[in-house]
Each structure stands twice: as C-alpha cells, then as structure tokens.
Amino acid sequence: MSEVLMDIQDLAKHFVVDTNFFGKPVSVLKAVDGVSFSINKGEAFGLVGESGCGKTTLGKILVNLYSPTSGKLFFEGKDLTVLNEGQRRLYCKDIQMIFQDPYASLNPKMTVGDIIAEPILINGLLPKNQVEERVIYLLNCVGLARHQRNRYPHEFSGGQRQRVGIARALAVEPKIIVCDEPVSALDVSIQAQVLNLLGDLKEEFGLTYLFIAHGLNVVKHISDRVGVMYLGKLVEIAPKKELYANPQHPYTQALLSAIPVINPEKKMERIILEGDVPSPINPPAGCRFSSRCFKVQESCKLQEAKLKEVSPGHFVACHLFD
Amino acid sequence: MLLEVKNLTTEFKLKRGIVKAVDDISFTIDKGEILAIVGESGSGKSVTSLSIMGLLQNPGRVTGGQILYKSQDLNKLSRKEQQKLRGNQISMIFQEPMTSLNPVWRIKDQIMESIMLHMKLSKKEALARTIEMLETVGIPSAAQRANDYPHQMSGGMRQRVMTAMALACEPELLIADEPTTALDVTIQAQILELLYRMREKFHMAVMLITHDLGVVSEAADRVIVMYCGKIMEEADVRSLFNHPLHPYTIGLLKSIPQIDNDSDEPLYMIKGMVPNPLNMPKGCPFSDRCEQSMERCTQEMPQLREIDGHKVRCFLYDAKEGGSGKQ
Numbered sequence: 151m152s153e154v155l156m157d158i159q160d161l162a163k164h165f166v167v168d169t170n171f172f173g174k175p176v177s178v179l180k181a182v183d184g185v186s187f188s189i190n191k192g193e194a195f196g197l198v199g200e201s202g203c204g205k206t207t208l209g210k211i212l213v214n215l216y217s218p219t220s221g222k223l224f225f226e227g228k229d230l231t232v233l234n235e236g237q238r239r240l241y242c243k244d245i246q247m248i249f250q251d252p253y254a255s256l257n258p259k260m261t262v263g264d265i266i267a268e269p270i271l272i273n274g275l276l277p278k279n280q281v282e283e284r285v286i287y288l289l290n291c292v293g294l295a296r297h298q299r300n301r302y303p304h305e306f307s308g309g310q311r312q313r314v315g316i317a318r319a320l321a322v323e324p325k326i327i328v329c330d331e332p333v334s335a336l337d338v339s340i341q342a343q344v345l346n347l348l349g350d351l352k353e354e355f356g357l358t359y360l361f362i363a364h365g366l367n368v369v370k371h372i373s374d375r376v377g378v379m380y381l382g383k384l385v386e387i388a389p390k391k392e393l394y395a396n397p398q399h400p401y402t403q404a405l406l407s408a409i410p411v412i413n414p415e416k417k418m419e420r421i422i423l424e425g426d427v428p429s430p431i432n433p434p435a436g437c438r439f440s441s442r443c444f445k446v447q448e449s450c451k452l453q454e455a456k457l458k459e460v461s462p463g464h465f466v467a468c469h470l471f472d
Numbered sequence: 473m474l475l476e477v478k479n480l481t482t483e484f485k486l487k488r489g490i491v492k493a494v495d496d497i498s499f500t501i502d503k504g505e506i507l508a509i510v511g512e513s514g515s516g517k518s519v520t521s522l523s524i525m526g527l528l529q530n531p532g533r534v535t536g537g538q539i540l541y542k543s544q545d546l547n548k549l550s551r552k553e554q555q556k557l558r559g560n561q562i563s564m565i566f567q568e569p570m571t572s573l574n575p576v577w578r579i580k581d582q583i584m585e586s587i588m589l590h591m592k593l594s595k596k597e598a599l600a601r602t603i604e605m606l607e608t609v610g611i612p613s614a615a616q617r618a619n620d621y622p623h624q625m626s627g628g629m630r631q632r633v634m635t636a637m638a639l640a641c642e643p644e645l646l647i648a649d650e651p652t653t654a655l656d657v658t659i660q661a662q663i664l665e666l667l668y669r670m671r672e673k674f675h676m677a678v679m680l681i682t683h684d685l686g687v688v689s690e691a692a693d694r695v696i697v698m699y700c701g702k703i704m705e706e707a708d709v710r711s712l713f714n715h716p717l718h719p720y721t722i723g724l725l726k727s728i729p730q731i732d733n734d735s736d737e738p739l740y741m742i743k744g745m746v747p748n749p750l751n752m753p754k755g756c757p758f759s760d761r762c763e764q765s766m767e768r769c770t771q772e773m774p775q776l777r778e779i780d781g782h783k784v785r786c787f788l789y790d791a792k793e794g795g796s797g798k799q
C-alpha cells in the first residue's frame with residue numbers, strides 16, 4: 151500500500167464578496183466547497199478543471215496562503231487545521247508552490263541568486279557562508295548556469311523564470327510541491343523542457359506533486375492519478391490511464407472529448423456543452439453540473455451527488471451511479 | 473484567390489535596433505479556406521495580421537511587399553476605401569477580447585454600430601441582427617445579455633461577443649488571432665464549431681492564428697509554420713502532420729504530450745530558446761537549436777523551396793530538388 155502524505159477532508163474556502171450594512175455576508179463565493187482526496191507519498195496527483203473551478207484556491211490552502219473556511223488537512227498524519235499560525239508556519243517549508251505566471255511570481259528588484267537564497271535564510275537552513283554554494287547547486291539542478299545568479303528576472307525568458315521559481319521552491323527541501331499551471335504560459339517547445347525537468351527533479355529528490363493544469367494532455371503526461379474539479383467540487387478521481395480510457399462522469403467525458411487531437415485523419419466525435427460555467431456565487435441546486443449536463447434528469451437538481459467508488463480507485467460523483 | 477500577401481516585411485524601429493517582426497513572407501488564402509498560422513510567441517503571427525488589417529501602431533511599419541485583396545492592392549486604396557473593406561469584407565478577432573470591446577458601451581451598442589456602419593440597416597433591424605448574432609454564437613438569453621457591459625461577462629462570453637461582432641457583417645475573410653487561447657477547452661470547442669458553421673454557411677475564409685497544433689489539425693485546410701518572422705514550412709494539413717519536413721516542425725510535434733499516448737517516457741525536447749530578435753544568428757534562424765545543423769546553416773539563409781506542393785526552408789532538402797542549392 152502506498153503511504154498517504156496529505157489527506158484532504160471536506161475542505162472548503164468561501165470568500166465573502168458582499169456584506170450588508172451590519173457587516174453580515176450577503177453574498178458568498180464558494181471557490182472550494184467540500185473537497186476530499188488524498189495524495190500519496192511520491193506520486194504526482196493531477197488536478198484539472200475549467201477556469202475558476204477552484205484549483206488555485208485549493209493549492210493556496212495547502213501552502214497556507216489561504217486558511218480554509220472548514221474541513222481538515224492532514225500532513226503526515228497531523229491535522230494542520232488545528233494549529234495556531236506559528237505552529238502552522240513550521241510546515242510551510244515542507245509544502246511549497248510554484249506559480250502559473252513566471253512573470254509575476256518573482257520579485258523584479260532582487261537578483262535571481264537572492265530570490266533563491268531568501269527562503270534558505272528565512273528558514274535558517276544553512277549558515278550564511280554556505281548559502282551561495284547551495285544557490286549554485288540549485289541553479290545547476292534546474293539547468294541554469296552559476297553566473298546567472300547575479301542577473302534580474304526581467305533578463306530571463308519565461309521558461310528560465312519558471313526554472314528560477316522551481317529552484318526557489320526546492321531551496322527549502324520540500325516534501326510536496328503544488329505546481330499551479332507551471333507550463334501553461336510557456337511556448338510548446340519550452341513546455342517540454344520544463345515538464346521533463348519537473349519529472350527528473352521528482353525522481354532525484356523523491357518529491358510529491360499536486361499538479362494543477364487545464365491542459366489535459368500535460369496532466370496525463372506527468373500524473374499518476376487525476377482528479378477532475380467542477381465549480382468547487384471534485385467530480386471524479388481515478389488512476390490516470392483509467393480516467394482517460396474510461397471516464398465516467400458526464401463532465402469528464404465532455405472535457406476529454408473537447409480536446410483537439412493531433413491527427414488530421416481523425417475527426418473526434420465531440421460532446422459540445424451548452425453555455426458557460428455557472429457562477430460559484432449562485433451555483434445550480436443539486437448536482438452543480440446539471441445546468442450543462444447532457445445526461446441530466448429531473449432528480450439531479452434535487453440532491454448533490456457524492457463521490458462513490460465505482461471500481462477500485464475510481465470515484466465518481468453523479469446520480470447515474472446511485 | 474481572395475487574399476494574396478506578397479513579400480510582406482514589417483519592422484519595428486527601436487532605440488536598440490530594428491526588429492524585423494515579419495521578414496519577406498508570401499502566402500495566399502482562397503475563398504472558404506481555413507489557413508492556420510502556427511509558431512512560437514514572437515514569431516510574427518500577430519504582426520502579420522495587424523499588417524493586413526492596417527492596424528499597426530508606431531513604431532511598427534510595413535517596409536516592403538504588397539497585400540492584395542481580390543487583386544486590389546490594399547495600400548493603394550484611399551483611407552476611406554480601406555476602412556470600408558476592413559471591417560466589412562475583412563474582419564478580425566483579437567487575442568485579447570478587451571482590446572476590441574469598449575468597456576463603457578453596452579454590448580448591443582457596439583455590435584449595432586458596426587452593423588449600421590457597414591450594412592445600411594435601420595436601428596431596429598440592426599438590433600434584431602445583433603440579437604440574432606449573439607444567439608448564433610451561443611449567448612444564452614441574448615436579448616437580455618445584449619444590455620450588459622463587457623465587464624459583466626466571463627472571458628468566454630466576451631470572446632463570443634467579439635466573434636459575433638466580427639461575423640455580424642458576414643465577412644468574406646476572418647482573421648482570428650488566437651481566438652481560443654484564453655478559453656477553456658469546452659468553450660474552445662463551442663467557438664471552433666461556430667467558425668466551421670460560418671464557413672459552411674457563408675463560404676467565409678479564415679486565417680486562424682494559434683499555437684495549439686491540436687486545433688490546427690482539426691480545423692485547418694492548410695498550415696504555415698513561422699519562426700523568427702519567416703515561413704519555415706507550408707503544406708496542406710495532412711502532409712504537414714503526416715510528413716513534416718522542417719526540423720523545427722518535426723521537433724515541435726514530438727515535444728507535445730499526446731493525449732492518446734500511455735507511455736511514461738520523457739518528452740522529446742527542442743533545446744535552447746528562440747533567439748533575441750535584435751541578435752539573430754547568421755544563416756538559418758533555427759541553426760542554434762537544430763540537431764541537424766551543418767556548417768553551411770550558420771552561414772547562409774536557406775530559401776523556401778517547394779517539393780510536390782509542400783514548401784520548406786531548410787538545407788536538408790536542397791539536394792532533393794536536384795539543384796546545387798544556389799539561388
């Protein structure tokens with residue numbers, strides 16, 4: 151059996167977007183709304199879903215950039231949600247994040263060397279005189295040269311900046327890295343370089359990844375298991391081969407059928423969904439996918455669908471499986 | 473032939489030097505054809521379309537070549553005639569919808585204005601046409617949403633509004649610059665479906681700019697691969713994907729994770745990155761990244777050659793033509 155590194159139980163994050171005269175919330179956006187799954191040690195868990203479904207928000211809860219509205223978060227068996235801020239911060243070093251936008255996520259006024267050294271110094275991981283050597287080592291790990299440590303982020307290309315972000319995350323020797331769309335802003339020829347780098351580093355340092363992306367081909371390449379999110383909820387979880395070969399949730403089926411494949415001989419049978427993703431402020435009643443689902447029944451709008459195991463390791467939240 | 477671009481060169485004069493964003497490119501688009509242009513960011517795709525639309529901003533300038541629309545040289549027309557053509561017969565969808573939507577105008581007023589300018593309809597007729605177009609692009613409760621301001625809509629809806637605006641006058645040529653890049657795949661599928669329908673219905677031609685080779689493979693009839701402002705390869709969609717010739721195209725195709733591939737092997741990588749446009753390598757622009765680069769590649773610029781209707785710019789194919797490679 152694989153060992154669970156992180157266990158996420160019914161986690162939610164609600165943002166108050168409007169309050170009344172007395173400061174009482176009148177409008178609440180449920181960005182993440184009751185999500186449960188676990189991430190095994192050494193695996194890459196892929197998270198996919200359309201823009202705004204709550205992927206980044208979930209990732210930010212794991213790295214303590216947001217505190218959850220409710221739910222539990224266990225790391226190596228310890229419940230992080232009961233800790234006070236000081237105790238919680240001790241775990242930040244173990245759980246790091248790399249961000250979607252390699253342009254916005256690095257401080258433009260710091261040299262790349264200082265950017266990578268900063269978390270080492272803050273966490274007091276090494277005596278000052280050993281930091282530089284460590285920075286050079288990290289630069290090498292991500293395929294940058296030692297002399298580049300004196301340069302500023304704007305002197306780097308998008309792919310190189312993403313490498314810097316990766317080196318900064320590695321600097322504190324994390325156990326898990328939340329990778330939030332690490333390649334979606336990059337050109338195709340650079341995406342492959344960064345994906346391979348992430349794969350190599352995972353082997354080398356025994357890392358675990360939560361890999362967030364909306365490119366389903368990218369997620370498939372890097373992940374062991376994949377979870378599909380829709381409007382703040384997980385609707386399906388399965389080992390990747392199973393998910394891609396045998397999607398069960400109507401949303402996953404539509405999502406997979408919408409990907410254009412590179413094969414001019416093959417025109418895909420496409421499930422075209424109607425309309426847009428509804429607002430997370432006023433999600434549809436019952437199953438959240440019911441406003442766009444091509445298999446919707448009257449009963450779908452009455453009750454929320456809960457995740458059920460339909461075959462070993464394959465979970466689906468849809469009333470068709472009741 | 474609907475559009476013919478001949479030896480187009482567009483430059484940006486900067487303090488640090490001149491960027492040749494588009495470097496002597498020629499291509500044609502037929503009525504009803506979907507031509508895809510692919511390439512790395514900065515390869516000159518958007519500048520090509522802005523040059524055709526006459527929308528280049530300073531310091532950008534077309535410094536050479538011709539743009540012929542139905543055999544008329546666009547740059548020889550009066551400003552008024554140009555304006556009439558661009559917007560009526562040729563229209564464009566931009567990479568970022570907010571650049572072409574006015575944030576302080578209601579959606580319907582923007583589309584109606586464009587319709588009344590180009591189609592000679594009454595206000596009432598224009599409104600009816602606006603709502604019809606919004607329905608066509610899949611905006612739910614169109615009559616009601618027509619009163620929205622752009623910021624009240626999601627990114628996907630804005631993209632569809634812009635598409636509705638571009639299609640309202642039934643253009644013969646649509647230039648679509650990454651029309652789906654900012655969208656989710658399920659919304660992308662809706663927009664592409666819409667483009668196919670418009671092509672069927674009005675025999676509209678599309679110049680489709682994208683970096684998603686999946687989209688190209690699905691949608692295009694013919695493909696141009698650009699790199700550093702130059703055309704590297706051009707072929708019909710089948711030949712391009714079944715028999716790519718240029719080392720850059722071949723590398724690109726190999727480096728994309730395939731959804732129908734179950735292997736866990738590392739991806740093929742094109743090493744290095746696109747050269748700085750102010751500091752281009754001598755010779756073939758791909759030579760510093762190409763695995764097959766030869767002595768000659770770093771000295772001379774290869775010419776675009778045609779082999780059985782498939783064009784490629786690479787010295788590897790010089791011998792195949794039987795010539796010495798000398799121009």
Ligand SMILES: Nc1ncnc2c1ncn2[C@@H]1O[C@H](COP(=O)(O)OP(=O)(O)OP(=O)(O)O)[C@@H](O)[C@H]1O
Nearest residue numbers: 165179181200201202203204205206207208364430
């Ligand atoms: N600080 C915040 N305050 C209010 N709403 C927020 C905040 N952060 C996120 N949201 C909202 O929460 C929802 C989920 O956002 P999130 O960034 O997690 O989406 P995502 O799945 O990462 O999307 P994308 O694919 O576009 O990155 C969205 O509706 C977003 O507008």
Ligand SMILES: Nc1ncnc2c1ncn2[C@@H]1O[C@H](COP(=O)(O)OP(=O)(O)O)[C@@H](O)[C@H]1O
Nearest residue numbers: 484491493512513514515516517518519520749
């Ligand atoms: N306004 C501008 N000023 C200076 N250079 C520009 C400007 N717009 C584009 N360029 C340059 O022209 C080249 C082509 O850009 P573009 O056509 O936007 O590329 P893409 O293929 O990504 O659409 C790039 O080198 C870019 O830096």
Ligand code: SF4
Nearest residue numbers: 437440443450468469
């Ligand atoms: S529960 Fe009903 S609406 Fe929801 S996905 Fe299943 S069939 Fe569709």
Ligand code: SF4
Nearest residue numbers: 756759762769786787
């Ligand atoms: S001309 Fe030379 S460097 Fe350029 S693509 Fe061909 S082989 Fe490679």
Ligand SMILES: [Mg+2]
Nearest residue numbers: 205206207330
């Ligand atoms: Mg996000």
Ligand SMILES: [Mg+2]
Nearest residue numbers: 517518567649
């Ligand atoms: Mg562009």
